[in-house]
Amino acid sequence: MNVALLLLVLEDALWSALAATGFAMLFNVPVRTLPGCAILGAVGHAARTLLMQMGMSIEAGTLAGATLVGFLGLVFARRWKTPSSVYTLSGAIPMVPGALAYRTMIGLLKLAEAAPDAAALMLADVSVSAIKTGLILGAIAVGIAAPSLLFFRQRPLA
Amino acid sequence: MFYNQPAGTTKPPLDREALRDVIDLALWAGQLLLQYGAESERIEQTIHRLGTALGCDWMDILVSPNVIAVTTISGDEFRTKIRRVIGLNVNLTIISAINRLSRRVEAGELDRFGVRKELDRISKIRSHYNRWLVVTMVGLACASFSRLFGGDAAVFAVTFFAAAVAMVVRQELSRRYFNQFLVVIVTAFVAGVLASAADLLNLSSQPETALAASVLLLVPGVALINAAEDLITGHMVTGVVRGIVGSIISLSIALGLLLAISLMGVRGL
Numbered sequence: 521m522n523v524a525l526l527l528l529v530l531e532d533a534l535w536s537a538l539a540a541t542g543f544a545m546l547f548n549v550p551v552r553t554l555p556g557c558a559i560l561g562a563v564g565h566a567a568r569t570l571l572m573q574m575g576m577s578i579e580a581g582t583l584a585g586a587t588l589v590g591f592l593g594l595v596f597a598r599r600w601k602t603p604s605s606v607y608t609l610s611g612a613i614p615m616v617p618g619a620l621a622y623r624t625m626i627g628l629l630k631l632a633e634a635a636p637d638a639a640a641l642m643l644a645d646v647s648v649s650a651i652k653t654g655l656i657l658g659a660i661a662v663g664i665a666a667p668s669l670l671f672f673r674q675r676p677l678a
Numbered sequence: 679m680f681y682n683q684p685a686g687t688t689k690p691p692l693d694r695e696a697l698r699d700v701i702d703l704a705l706w707a708g709q710l711l712l713q714y715g716a717e718s719e720r721i722e723q724t725i726h727r728l729g730t731a732l733g734c735d736w737m738d739i740l741v742s743p744n745v746i747a748v749t750t751i752s753g754d755e756f757r758t759k760i761r762r763v764i765g766l767n768v769n770l771t772i773i774s775a776i777n778r779l780s781r782r783v784e785a786g787e788l789d790r791f792g793v794r795k796e797l798d799r800i801s802k803i804r805s806h807y808n809r810w811l812v813v814t815m816v817g818l819a820c821a822s823f824s825r826l827f828g829g830d831a832a833v834f835a836v837t838f839f840a841a842a843v844a845m846v847v848r849q850e851l852s853r854r855y856f857n858q859f860l861v862v863i864v865t866a867f868v869a870g871v872l873a874s875a876a877d878l879l880n881l882s883s884q885p886e887t888a889l890a891a892s893v894l895l896l897v898p899g900v901a902l903i904n905a906a907e908d909l910i911t912g913h914m915v916t917g918v919v920r921g922i923v924g925s926i927i928s929l930s931i932a933l934g935l936l937l938a939i940s941l942m943g944v945r946g947l
Binding site: 531532535536538539540541542543544545546547548549550551553565601602603605606609610612613614616618619621622623624625626628629630657658660661662664665669674 | 715716717720723767768769770771772773774777778805806807811812815816817818819820822823825826827890891893894895897899900902903905906907909910911924925928929931932933935936
């Protein structure tokens with residue numbers, strides 16, 4: 521691995537950790553879980569950035585990053601006796617396609633006043649961001665639910 | 679006998695009084711979970727674990743976006759009750775505390791009266807973090823996102839300031855019970871106007887990054903993740919509704935931001 525890539529990933533991890541910590545406080549996580557939330561935020565997003573640098577798509581990278589967050593969240597949950605969602609929700613926040621989500625909506629609103637010939641192109645743009653938002657969100661959910669989907673299956677309550 | 683009762687149950691049947699107590703406690707726990715941002719699967723499992731640990735043979739649970747309905751069953755007796763639930767902010771300490779409570783009940787450490795005391799304590803948990811600490815950290819979080827989007831130091835500073843002020847606006851409006859979508863529109867507008875400084879004062883070569891990052895504090899991340907998780911685990915109704923709420927909030931962010939962009943006459947996203 522070359523040095524430039526390593527530096528890029530480390531910087532990415534630093535900012536992601538800060539972002540995850542800020543949102544963890546907004547979600548009022550127990551104080552003792554803050555370091556865990558920061559670590560998961562850093563690991564998940566940095567893993568995604570690394571994979572994307574190696575040529576993976578953002579959707580597949582998110583799935584990999586979120587799966588890592590899901591399993592590490594389980595380890596942290598056992599270690600500190602807290603439900604894993606405290607860690608996984610905070611840790612997944614840096615990967616949530618927030619900007620993409622409201623860009624989709626801005627595109628939709630702009631469609632209302634678009635000229636007819638430009639509208640087709642804009643509509644295509646909006647659709648692509650909407651699909652990407654959905655896929656990335658799905659990847660996050662599948663990833664952080666991976667441990668319970670694969671190993672901790674329960675009989676349905678019915 | 680009920681068709682869904684586990685075969686060969688040996689629990690002593692509860693009387694009507696005890697059933698009433700159990701259903702009340704189970705609903706209270708479920709209400710706290712739904713209010714503070716738990717996913718539907720967790721709510722169902724926790725209510726079930728709590729009720730059966732307190733002596734019921736079986737619990738039937740319906741979690742819908744703003745109502746929980748529970749039937750407790752013990753022997754030949756049953757009781758049903760519904761509770762209306764209004765979603766509030768995400769509070770993971772409360773969710774964590776309820777989780778621990780249900781495990782303690784299962785281990786036999788707490789009876790009905792102990793559970794009531796504990797739930798009373800949990801429902802009074804407030805934020806661990808000082809208001810201004812949250813404002814600062816949320817500002818820093820959004821500023822960090824601007825770095826992840828490739829912004830420079832000037833964008834970082836502008837985003838921090840815009841997001842922190844926006845967070846104060848959001849807290850003040852929420853405290854006065856304004857409609858949640860209105861709060862988001864106004865907050866996004868304020869963040870957008872302040873973040874426009876990066877463009878208007880020529881502080882940076884990529885000023886639109888500040889606009890994009892300074893409204894991220896409003897993104898309904900937990901709602902959207904829970905929506906996807908509910909859909910995967912088969913809770914279709916709550917999943918769809920959470921997804922739509924998340925979309926409307928995203929739309930509100932876009933509205934506020936567009937308003938700010940057109941008012942300030944800056945380059946859009």
